[in-house]
Each structure stands twice: as C-alpha cells, then as structure tokens.
Amino acid sequence: MTNSLLEIKNLRTCYKSLDGLVWAVDDVSFTIEPGETLGLVGESGCGKTTIIKSIMRLLPRGAFSSGEISLKGTNLLDLSIPEMRKVRWDKISIISQSAMNALDPVYKVGDQIGEAIRTHTTATKTDAWKRAEELFALVGIDKARLNEYPHQFSGGMRQRAIIAMALALNPDVIVADEPTTALDVVVQAQILKRIRDLQKKMNSSMIMVTHDISVVAETCQKVVVMYAGKVVESGSVKDVFENPYHPYTMGLKNAFPNIKGDKFDLISIPGYPPDLADPPKGCRFADRCPFASDICFVEQPASEEVKVGHMVACHHIDSIDEIREQAKKHDTWAKLDKELA
Amino acid sequence: MENTATNIEKIQDKETDGYQGIDERPVVYKLNNLKVHFPVHQKLMNRFKKDYQVKTVKAVDGINLTIRQGETIGIAGESGCGKSTLAKTLVKLVEPTSGEIIFNGKDLKDIGRTDNKAFRKQAQMVFQDPYESLNPRFSIRQTLEESLKIHGMKSKSKRTERILETLTMVGLRPAEKYIDRYPHELSGGQRQRVAIARALVIRPTFLVADEPVSMLDVSIRASILNLIMKLVKELDLASVYISHDLSLIRYVCEKTAIMYLGRIVEFGDTEEIIKNPLHPYSQALLEAVPNTVPKEDGIMISLDDEAPNPIDLPTGCRFHPRCKFATEICKQRDPKVNNVNGRLVECHLYNEQSMEQTS
Numbered sequence: 001m002t003n004s005l006l007e008i009k010n011l012r013t014c015y016k017s018l019d020g021l022v023w024a025v026d027d028v029s030f031t032i033e034p035g036e037t038l039g040l041v042g043e044s045g046c047g048k049t050t051i052i053k054s055i056m057r058l059l060p061r062g063a064f065s066s067g068e069i070s071l072k073g074t075n076l077l078d079l080s081i082p083e084m085r086k087v088r089w090d091k092i093s094i095i096s097q098s099a100m101n102a103l104d105p106v107y108k109v110g111d112q113i114g115e116a117i118r119t120h121t122t123a124t125k126t127d128a129w130k131r132a133e134e135l136f137a138l139v140g141i142d143k144a145r146l147n148e149y150p151h152q153f154s155g156g157m158r159q160r161a162i163i164a165m166a167l168a169l170n171p172d173v174i175v176a177d178e179p180t181t182a183l184d185v186v187v188q189a190q191i192l193k194r195i196r197d198l199q200k201k202m203n204s205s206m207i208m209v210t211h212d213i214s215v216v217a218e219t220c221q222k223v224v225v226m227y228a229g230k231v232v233e234s235g236s237v238k239d240v241f242e243n244p245y246h247p248y249t250m251g252l253k254n255a256f257p258n259i260k261g262d263k264f265d266l267i268s269i270p271g272y273p274p275d276l277a278d279p280p281k282g283c284r285f286a287d288r289c290p291f292a293s294d295i296c297f298v299e300q301p302a303s304e305e306v307k308v309g310h311m312v313a314c315h316h317i318d319s320i321d322e323i324r325e326q327a328k329k330h331d332t333w334a335k336l337d338k339e340l341a
Numbered sequence: 342m343e344n345t346a347t348n349i350e351k352i353q354d355k356e357t358d359g360y361q362g363i364d365e366r367p368v369v370y371k372l373n374n375l376k377v378h379f380p381v382h383q384k385l386m387n388r389f390k391k392d393y394q395v396k397t398v399k400a401v402d403g404i405n406l407t408i409r410q411g412e413t414i415g416i417a418g419e420s421g422c423g424k425s426t427l428a429k430t431l432v433k434l435v436e437p438t439s440g441e442i443i444f445n446g447k448d449l450k451d452i453g454r455t456d457n458k459a460f461r462k463q464a465q466m467v468f469q470d471p472y473e474s475l476n477p478r479f480s481i482r483q484t485l486e487e488s489l490k491i492h493g494m495k496s497k498s499k500r501t502e503r504i505l506e507t508l509t510m511v512g513l514r515p516a517e518k519y520i521d522r523y524p525h526e527l528s529g530g531q532r533q534r535v536a537i538a539r540a541l542v543i544r545p546t547f548l549v550a551d552e553p554v555s556m557l558d559v560s561i562r563a564s565i566l567n568l569i570m571k572l573v574k575e576l577d578l579a580s581v582y583i584s585h586d587l588s589l590i591r592y593v594c595e596k597t598a599i600m601y602l603g604r605i606v607e608f609g610d611t612e613e614i615i616k617n618p619l620h621p622y623s624q625a626l627l628e629a630v631p632n633t634v635p636k637e638d639g640i641m642i643s644l645d646d647e648a649p650n651p652i653d654l655p656t657g658c659r660f661h662p663r664c665k666f667a668t669e670i671c672k673q674r675d676p677k678v679n680n681v682n683g684r685l686v687e688c689h690l691y692n693e694q695s696m697e698q699t700s
C-alpha cells in the first residue's frame with residue numbers, strides 16, 4: 001500500500017489541560033485509497049474530531065501531534081503554515097458539523113463560495129461566480145439563490161451549499177464531520193444520497209466522521225471504529241458490521257434501533273468512557289466489557305489482522321464465536337451494569 | 342371540516358372499541374379538531390393594499406387524538422410539520438386557535454390561573470436539548486427542588502427524600518453522589534436523565550418527550566429510550582413521544598401518528614405502520630430512515646424536495662405535489678379519513694377500500 005492517497009501512521013495528538021497532558025488520539029493508523037469513503041465512528045469524546053483537526057492542522061494552540069499524515073507522499077505535519085494553507089481546501093476540504101454556523105450570516109452565499117475559489121486560484125470574480133453557479137446546479141439548488149443570505153436557506157439547503165463549497169476546487173479528499181446530525185431523517189437521506197452520488201461522479205475520497213453507524217452503513221466502504229482515542233476495529237463496512245470481532249462494535253450494534261426486520265430489544269453499553277487524562281493501563285474498553293479477563297486490565301491489546309484488511313485490537317479474538325453469541329443476550333450486559341452501579 | 346371532525350372521532354372510537362378490543366383505560370387527553378395558527382408578520386405597507394389578508398402558518402390544523410392512561414403515542418414527521426407545536430399545546434405552553442383539548446374530562450380553556458398550577462403538576466414535558474434546558478447555575482438539587490417547592494411540598498427532608506428517590510429511578514446511582522452536582526459536570530446522557538427526573542419529580546400523570554434523544558450519541562440513545570419506556574410503565578403515565586425518526590418511535594410507542602403539515606395523515610399500531618405503511622408519505626418517511634445493514638446499491642429516497650411552505654398550503658391533499666400516486670382528485674378535494682383495517686389513513690387512495698369495509 002505505497003500509493004495510498006492519504007496515509008495516517010501512528011498519529012498521536014495531545015492537548016494540554018489543567019490535569020496534565022491528554023492524549024486524545026493515541027497511535028491511530030489508517031489509509032484511504034482514491035475514490036474511497038471511510039467512516040470514522042465512535043462516541044463523543046473518542047477523538048474522531050481531533051483526528052480531523054490534526055489532518056487539517058487546525059488544532060488549538062497548545063495541542064500537538066506526532067506521527068505521519070502523508071497526502072500523496074507529502075507529510076502534512078512537516079509543512080510550514082503558508083504551505084499548509086495551500087493544501088487546505090485545494091487538496092483537502094471540510095464539510096463541517098453544523099451548517100447553521102459554518103456560513104457567515106452577513107455575506108451572500110455566492111460571495112462566500114466565490115471567496116474560497118478566488119483565494120486558491122487566479123479566477124476573476126465573474127469566473128468564480130460562474131463556478132459557483134455550476135456547483136449549485138450540482139447540489140441541486142437554483143442558481144438565483146446564490147444572491148441570498150444564509151438565513152433565507154433551510155437547514156438542508158445550507159448543508160448543500162456547504163457541500164458545494166467543499167467541492168469547489170475538486171479536492172482529493174473531502175472530510176465530512178457529522179454532516180447530517182442536525183437534520184431530520186428525510187433531509188438526511190437526501191444529503192447522504194447527494195454526497196454519495198457526487199463523490200462517485202468526481203471520484204474524490206472522503207472521510208465521514210459520525211457517531212451514527214447507520215450513516216456509515218449507507219455511505220462508506222471502509223470503517224474505522226474508535227474508542228477512547230484508539231482504533232478498536234477497522235476494515236470493510238461489510239466485514240466489520242456483519243462479523244464484528246470487538247465487543248465494543250457489538251455493543252454499538254446492539255444499541256442501534258433498526259427499522260427493517262423484526263423488533264429486538266435495545267441493549268445499551270453500560271458505564272462511561274474512561275478519563276483520557278488518566279487512561280487505563282490495559283485495554284481501554286476493559287471496564288465496560290462483559291468479556292474482560294485479567295489480561296485485559298493489564299496489557300494493551302495489539303492490533304491483529306483477522307481477515308485481509310480487517311484489523312481488531314482485542315485479547316479475545318480466539319473465542320470470538322462464543323463472544324458473539326453472548327453479546328446478543330441482554331443479561332450479559334445487564335450483569336455488568338449492576339456491577340458498575 | 343366540521344363534518345370530517347366528527348367522522349374521525351367516530352372512526353377512532355370504533356377503532357379503539359372494535360379493533361383492539363374494548364380499551365377500558367381512562368382517557369387522559371382528547372383532542373377535538375385542534376388548530377394552532379400563527380399570524381405571519383408582513384410589511385407594514387401591505388396592510389394598506391386592497392387585497393390585504395392576514396396570513397397564517399397553520400402549524401396544527403385539525404387534529405383529533407385520544408390518549409389513554411398507560412399509553413405512549415408516537416408522533417412522527419419532518420421538521421416543520423407541527424409536531425413540536427402540538428406538544429407545546431398539550432402542556433399549555435401555546436394556546437390553541439380553535440378546537441378543544443379535554444384533559445381528564447376538563448377543557449383546557451376553562452382552566453384559569455389558579456387551576457393552572459394544578460394542571461402543570463399533572464402534565465410535564467422533557468425538552469430536546471439537555472444542554473440548553475437545564476439552568477447551568479442550578480445544582481441538580483435546586484433544579485428538582487424548585488418544582489417541589491412550587492407545588493407545595495414544605496418539609497425539606499421530604500423533598501430531599503423525593504429527589505433522591507427520583508434520581509435513583511432515572512438511573513443516576515448513587516443518587517447522593519449526583520444530587521449536588523452542576524450540569525457542566527455531567528455528560529449529555531446524564532443531563533437528559535436529570536431533565537427526565539425534573540419532569541417526574543412531582544409525579545405527573547402525563548409526559549411529553551420532544552425528541553429527547555436527538556442531541557445524544559447513538560450509543561447513549563438506547564439507555565435513555567429504555568429508561569423512558571420503563572418509567573412510563575412503572576408510573577402508569579400517559580405519554581407522547583415526538584421524533585422524526587421512526588426507528589426510535591418503534592421502541593417506545595404502541596401507537597403512532599404520522600404528521601404532515603399540521604395534519605395526522607396516518608394513525609395506528611406502530612409495528613403495523615412500520616411493517617406496512619399505507620399513506621404514501623408514511624412510506625417515504627420510512628424509506629428515509631437509515632439502516633445498519635450495509636448495501637452497495639445506494640440510498641433509495643422518493644422525497645427529493647422540501648415540504649411546501651405552510652403559509653401557502655397546496656389545495657386538496659397537502660401531500661399531492663410530492664406524491665407519486667397523486668391523481669386529479671388529490672389536487673381538488675381534501676382527503677377524508679379512511680379506516681383501513683383499523684388504521685386511519687387520510688388519503689384518496691383508500692376511499693373505495695374503506696367503503697367496502699363499511700358496506
């Protein structure tokens with residue numbers, strides 16, 4: 001895998017806080033091939049947004065990363081600030097979390113898209129406006145609305161305008177940070193479909209950050225499941241969701257309501273994620289895991305390949321059949337809930 | 342309009358009596374042709390024009406619903422379909438324009454200022470965003486104690502006892518550890534538990550939950566949903582659960598009402614609606630719910646546009662501009678409520694079927 005588009009190797013990102021150093025992202029590696037969509041899933045606070053900020057080099061002051069983020073062979077972490085500024089938007093663009101806040105309320109939407117184009121190219125104002133019109137056609141908004149202000153747009157349209165902006169310069173990688181969390185299901189389905197179609201048409205790669213595993217199932221080919229700053233399981237969406245190896249992935253699946261097929265009881269994962277200022281010594285999921293044994297509390301599990309491209313970090317890969325069977329039962333998790341309480 | 346209203350009532354009575362066996366649980370809420378309209382602000386100069394008309398947003402436009410004790414009714418629909426307005430009207434945060442709300446045999450209109458307190462003690466609401474609905478300067482004790490004080494629980498030790506009991510009930514254990522914390526010390530899921538505790542601390546008989554999990558992580562949603570279900574059962578509450586996501590409603594509610602632009606377009610057993618949606622809008626809404634089963638062929642959606650402006654509603658059936666089955670009659674006539682095997686569907690497609698049934 002030498003010609004991957006984006007390769008992240010042993011990325012560690014640290015925030016300085018009053019309680020000392022917090023390693024929000026700890027030894028994360030994954031790769032993205034051209035034209036591929038990768039889903040980054042995990043609970044709030046598991047470090048998924050920190051990874052995005054590390055890639056974009058948008059971390060706040062006092063935070064630093066180590067490791068390697070190479071985009072077509074250049075390590076982004078080595079670039080100077082002006083060099084990095086050229087990469088942003090031109091090579092990597094971002095669709096941010098809340099469409100409500102990502103647009104400037106006092107400028108026309110068309111001018112905001114035009115600004116992004118003109119900063120990175122030599123296009124004139126009229127060229128940029130024309131490009132913006134094309135982009136709006138692409139995301140399905142009437143071009144006359146480029147003259148309007150963000151407050152005149154509905155939530156779904158604002159999100160589409162942001163997608164248009166992210167596509168403006170045909171970037172290699174698009175990063176979508178929870179693009180649909182604030183929207184209702186109908187608009188969510190529309191946006192996801194649009195993102196998927198456009199990405200196919202333009203053959204750009206994408207990182208989809210979300211806590212919603214159904215969004216990943218609908219849009220991505222590969223998935224990286226994160227827990228407390230570490231990758232617990234990664235692989236193709238089909239492998240990971242149909243044959244999960246890590247108890248956390250099973251827990252996430254149990255907790256997720258399904259609309260198709262028969263109704264099953266929702267089982268939530270007991271407890272809360274650990275404090276990253278003082279992370280546990282062994283496996284970070286150990287205290288919430290019903291299958292944890294002594295070794296889990298002492299030693300961090302190494303990542304193992306169970307199938308081509310399917311990596312799992314768990315001590316109990318060998319007894320997977322039994323774990324899968326047990327994880328489906330309500331009692332397994334309920335017992336642990338009582339112990340924790 | 343009046344005609345259809347009585348019609349629906351008849352069918353709904355028939356439905357609860359005939360189809361589900363006689364439901365003897367006491368009726369807590371009865372809504373009769375409830376309407377909530379909001380006036381739209383217009384340019385001052387327009388008022389002097391000859392054809393000046395007061396425009397209104399018809400947020401809730403003719404709703405009939407019966408809520409019984411121990412029953413959870415789900416209300417589903419897109420944003421802007423009026424589901425939150427309906428919730429607020431139920432707990433008297435918004436006054437209805439017309440129609441009546443009968444709460445425990447009493448019309449809400451007749452409840453004056455003095456009785457208001459007694460009403461609020463019985464009907465409580467859980468809001469969407471636990472980051473905004475809790476006062477950051479109140480500790481959990483203060484948050485929960487306030488309503489107890491207002492509703493006349495004088496003894497301090499009794500109040501503390503009740504607070505601890507409620508906190509344990511919502512799963513914040515050990516309660517002593519949480520009682521003196523502030524909202525910023527809690528995670529989103531814990532905050533929502535506090536919000537639920539605040540609603541339940543005065544032991545209401547009716548609870549409205551307005552998208553209580555939409556701001557929470559998917560992994561925490563399950564535990565909050567399970568909690569709401571457990572509490573509704575334990576305290577024998579009548580409740581309304583509002584969400585745009587039918588997969589969540591499926592876990593909490595026995596019956597579901599699908600709302601579209603201020604009207605209930607389909608009403609019936611939740612599981613049956615999910616397995617076999619009748620109204621074209623219900624079908625589209627179900628298709629939009631994302632699924633955890635990975636698929637290669639892409640997302641299927643039939644609604645590729647936005648709902649029409651609620652100020653200028655389309656004539657006839659409100660859904661006809663987006664409906665793939667729409668015919669001439671849909672553009673001209675308001676659909677009436679049809680009873681299809683105990684399911685209430687407001688759609689012209691089922692006109693004949695319903696006639697066959699009655700004949």
